[in-house]
Amino acid sequence: xxxxxxxxxxxxxxxxxxxxxxxxxxxxxxxxxxxxxxxxxxxxxxxxxxxxxxxxxxxxxxxxxxxxxxxxxxxxxxxxxxxxxxxxxxxxxxxxxxxxxxxxxxxxxxxxxxxxxxxxxxxxxxxxxxxxxxxxxxxxxxxxxxxxxxxxxxxxxxxxxxxxxxxxxxxxxxxxxxxxxxxxxxxxxxxxxxxxxxxxxxxxxxxxxxxxxxxxxxxxxxxxxxxxxxxxxxxxxxxxxxxxxxxxxxxxxxxxxxxxxxxxxxxxxxxxxxxxxxxxxxxxxxxxxxxxxxxxxxxxxxxxxxxxxxxxxxxxxxxxxxxx
Amino acid sequence: xxxxxxxxxxxxxxxxxxxxxxxxxxxxxxxxxxxxxxxxxxxxxxxxxxxxxxxxxxxxxxxxxxxxxxxxxxxxxxxxxxxxxxxxxxxxxxxxxxxxxxxxxxxxxxxxxxxxxxxxxxxxxxxxxxxxxxxxxxxxxxxxxxxxxxxxxxxxxxxxxxxxxxxxxxxxxxxxxxxxxxxxxxxxxxxxxxxxxxxxxxxxxxxxxxxxxxxxxxxxxxxxxxxxxxxxxxxxxxxxxxxxxxxxxxxxxxxxxxxxxxxxxxxxxxxxxxxxxxxxxxxxxxxxxxxxxxxxxxxxxxxxxxxxxxxxxxxxxxxxxxxx
Numbered sequence: 001x002x003x004x005x006x007x008x009x010x011x012x013x014x015x016x017x018x019x020x021x022x023x024x025x026x027x028x029x030x031x032x033x034x035x036x037x038x039x040x041x042x043x044x045x046x047x048x049x050x051x052x053x054x055x056x057x058x059x060x061x062x063x064x065x066x067x068x069x070x071x072x073x074x075x076x077x078x079x080x081x082x083x084x085x086x087x088x089x090x091x092x093x094x095x096x097x098x099x100x101x102x103x104x105x106x107x108x109x110x111x112x113x114x115x116x117x118x119x120x121x122x123x124x125x126x127x128x129x130x131x132x133x134x135x136x137x138x139x140x141x142x143x144x145x146x147x148x149x150x151x152x153x154x155x156x157x158x159x160x161x162x163x164x165x166x167x168x169x170x171x172x173x174x175x176x177x178x179x180x181x182x183x184x185x186x187x188x189x190x191x192x193x194x195x196x197x198x199x200x201x202x203x204x205x206x207x208x209x210x211x212x213x214x215x216x217x218x219x220x221x222x223x224x225x226x227x228x229x230x231x232x233x234x235x236x237x238x239x240x241x242x243x244x245x246x247x248x249x250x251x252x253x254x255x256x257x258x259x260x261x262x263x264x265x266x267x268x269x270x271x272x273x274x275x276x277x278x279x280x281x282x283x284x285x286x287x288x289x290x291x292x293x294x295x296x297x298x299x300x301x302x303x304x305x306x307x308x309x310x311x312x313x314x315x316x317x318x319x320x321x322x323x324x
Numbered sequence: 325x326x327x328x329x330x331x332x333x334x335x336x337x338x339x340x341x342x343x344x345x346x347x348x349x350x351x352x353x354x355x356x357x358x359x360x361x362x363x364x365x366x367x368x369x370x371x372x373x374x375x376x377x378x379x380x381x382x383x384x385x386x387x388x389x390x391x392x393x394x395x396x397x398x399x400x401x402x403x404x405x406x407x408x409x410x411x412x413x414x415x416x417x418x419x420x421x422x423x424x425x426x427x428x429x430x431x432x433x434x435x436x437x438x439x440x441x442x443x444x445x446x447x448x449x450x451x452x453x454x455x456x457x458x459x460x461x462x463x464x465x466x467x468x469x470x471x472x473x474x475x476x477x478x479x480x481x482x483x484x485x486x487x488x489x490x491x492x493x494x495x496x497x498x499x500x501x502x503x504x505x506x507x508x509x510x511x512x513x514x515x516x517x518x519x520x521x522x523x524x525x526x527x528x529x530x531x532x533x534x535x536x537x538x539x540x541x542x543x544x545x546x547x548x549x550x551x552x553x554x555x556x557x558x559x560x561x562x563x564x565x566x567x568x569x570x571x572x573x574x575x576x577x578x579x580x581x582x583x584x585x586x587x588x589x590x591x592x593x594x595x596x597x598x599x600x601x602x603x604x605x606x607x608x609x610x611x612x613x614x615x616x617x618x619x620x621x622x623x624x625x626x627x628x629x630x631x632x633x634x635x636x637x638x639x640x641x642x643x644x645x646x647x648x
Contacts (some may be wrong), residue, residue: 090487127563139461141482141564148483152476158465160474163414239451240465 001029004072004115006058006104007079008036011179012120015223016076021047026074027231035070038079058100061107068104068111074230075117075166077104083146085126097149105156106160109165117157117168118229121242123215125172128285135291136244143285154242161234161241163184169229169237171300174247174290177216178313187282191216194252195259195310198267199318207276208252212231213288215247217302218312228300237298246302248309249289258306262314262324325353328396328439330382330428331403332360335503337443339547340400345371350398351555357414359394382424382586385431392428395542398554399441401428407448408510414469421473429480433489441481441492441554445566447539449475452609459615460568465511467609479564482487485558485565493553493561494590495624498571498614501540502637511606515540519583519634520577522591523642531600532576539571542636552624561622570626572633573613582630586638587646 003026006014013036020031033050036042041055056063058079086093108115124147125140142148150172157168167242179192183204190207191214213259217225223249225245237243250258259267292300304310314320327350331337337360344355357374360366365379380387382403403424410417425443432439447472449464466472474496481492503516507528514531515538521528541549550568561567574582583591616624625632638644 137463139463140479142479143486143563145483145487148479150481155464155466155472155475155479159469162467163469239467 001031001074002033002070002072003031003074003076004035004037004067005076005078005106006037007077007120008053009038009040009042010078011181011219012176012222012226013038013076013078014042015219016078016226018045019223019227021045021049021051024049026227028243030136033070035067035072037067042269058104059095061103063109064103064107064277068107068113071111071113072115075104075108075115075266076226076230077101077117077119077323080120080150081146083122086146086149087144093145093149097146098152101153102156105160105165109160114164114166116230116234117166118226119153119157119168119170120226121150121154121170121172121280122147122174123244123290125154126287128287130287133289133291134244134287136294158239158241167234168241169220169232169234170242171225171229171295172242172244173222173225174215174217174245174302176219176222177309178218178317180219180313180317187279189254192254194271195255195313196317198259198270199263199310199314199322201270203270203272205276206252206271207279208283209275209280210253210256211251212283213225213249213251214283214286215249215289216309217245217247218309218316220312221247221302223297225300232298239296243295243298243300244290244292244302245295246292247290248303248306250306255306258310261312262307306320325350325398326357326359326394326396326438327355327398327400328359328391328394329400329402330361330362331401332377333362333364333366334402335505335543336500336546336550337362337400337402338366339543340402340550342369343547343551345369345375346372348373348592350551357394359391359396359405382428383419384546385427385489386607387478388427388431389434392431392437395398395423395437399428399432399439400550400554401425401441401443404444404473405470406510407446407468411468412468412471417469417473420477420478421470425477426480427544429484429489433484437490438490440554440558441490443477443481443492443494443548444550445474445478445494445496446471447496447498447568447611447614449478450611450639452611454611457613457615458568458602458611460618482563482565486563492565493556493558494566495549495619496566497546497549498539498541498569498626500543500546501633502641504543504637504641511603514603515576515579518579518595519592519637520641521636522583522594523587523646525594527594527596530576530595530597531603532607533574533599533604534577536607537573537575538607538610539573539613540630541569541571542640544636544640545571545626556622564618567619567622567624568614568616568623570616570619571614572627572630574630579630586634603637
């Protein structure tokens with residue numbers, strides 16, 4: 001089982017790689033090699049599996065032809081410019097998120113491979129206004145260039161799969177929470193900050209009302225989606241290859257209640273409510289809950305509640321115990 | 325008012341041009357020039373308006389930069405490889421239907437114009453299975469490369485519009501009926517053949533059961549959609565720039581009943597029912613009816629019934645009178 005991972009140095013890519021090295025198998029078969037690609041160099045964990053890191057740009061045909069030449073059995077295509085950057089730099093977003101994806105698909109076509117390709121799409125393919133719960137057959141009307149590029153890549157993935165060029169599964173990830181690391185400036189950052197920082201004994205700012213509802217999955221669940229998508233039977237999925245992943249749809253108040261249940265009163269005292277109109281105006285346009293009937297039926301699993309998301313963070317990032 | 329038309333030599337393009345020359349105005353303003361572009365040379369009607377025909381390929385940047393240099397106020401982007409050809413020639417379909425569209429949009433961006441662009445999309449952006457009536461918020465899961473390319477072009481149109489690069493309206497045309505000319509090999513051809521040929525005293529073959537339901541608009545209505553889209557207020561449309569056009573949703577039996585009402589019994593006797601499993605298997609996967617609430621509210625109008633579609637054909641193609 002030869003595995004190629006693009007965007008390998010990102011948060012999800014690193015966690016996927018750690019899991020693959022730990023498991024040693026994918027879809028029940030021994031992993032013989034992992035090729036990890038990103039535009040930036042990174043440090044990688046020690047591995048007994050053949051492991052190669054490559055630094056390069058997917059929108060350069062000679063580079064992607066080299067990747068296809070590795071004859072991967074499974075490709076995890078995670079690479080992408082994030083939403084804020086794709087919005088600020090129109091050309092870069094299209095070059096990486098659309099052209100990079102298309103070049104990769106074309107290189108695989110030229111090499112006459114037919115790997116399983118797992119592509120991480122996003123709920124940004126949807127655009128407001130939304131129903132309270134978004135059904136699987138809701139239309140795609142993105143309101144960002146990032147969402148547009150993900151939608152176009154999804155369309156390519158489905159068409160290349162239909163033509164038998166490869167066997168693709170697109171998974172639309174909900175907001176990943178709790179994101180490890182430092183607070184960042186993403187408008188969605190506070191959803192993680194208000195859990196991660198207080199658990200580490202640090203203050204966090206809540207910039208929106210507590211009745212804001214949003215859908216989450218843990219980094220661990222995201223890796224689980226990727227592994228499940230790698231092994232799922234394409235015939236069972238049928239021609240609609242892009243699936244909205246399950247998640248935990250909760251209000252900020254629900255997040256805080258879960259934090260209290262898991263970690264007691266003290267972390268709550270570290271959260272300062274400082275309304276921020278700019279963030280609130282962005283968050284207002286985001287979807288709240290998803291129906292995800294298809295991904296549920298296909299066996300994709302997120303956490304059952306937000307308590308489990310917090311516990312996954314404590315186990316995976318804090319060594320399994322509360323530090324305060 | 326300077327007008328640029330791509331795919332000008334196609335059936336809809338020619339009818340649009342004839343109408344623009346006849347009207348002499350668009351959106352209430354005098355037309356000062358029409359530039360008609362196609363990959364094939366064509367004969368054009370005499371015009372008192374400045375009229376230029378250009379033969380060229382939209383996927384060639386220097387050519388599209390030249391088109392943008394004409395500084396059109398309104399672009400009708402009708403060019404495209406048809407469904408069957410895009411399915412048979414994967415690279416050609418993507419090159420023309422996706423890359424050609426993107427190159428045109430990019431040339432307009434480089435020229436810093438912000439024209440109204442009216443783009444003809446298709447109901448092929450939808451893919452079976454369908455509800456009996458497809459709502460405006462139904463998802464896009466095309467089952468052809470053509471439909472995929474139209475969906476991707478729609479996504480670009482909406483994103484470029486959102487970014488203020490131009491002001492686009494995408495219109496998803498239903499099946500155009502009655503198509504003038506000779507019977508062709510398109511799987512949808514019989515819907516027109518069974519009306520046009522008997523009205524001309526010729527035999528026609530009906531290859532599917534009479535209870536097949538499909539949605540139609542006349543060539544005249546299609547031109548009406550284009551003109552309405554050219555003048556519509558973008559603010560009223562909002563960010564969801566791609567609209568399913570209205571049409572007449574009827575069964576084949578309804579078509580035949582309308583033919584009898586309009587032209588009597590004799591044309592009916594010229595229709596031979598010869599079931600064709602290949603055509604039937606394709607047609608089974610097609611959508612039947614559309615809700616089109618948005619396009620109705622925005623003032624797009626198709627015929628009210630199939631009788632009116634037949635009468636439009638008799639008026640526009642047969643000089644207003646039955647020949648037999």
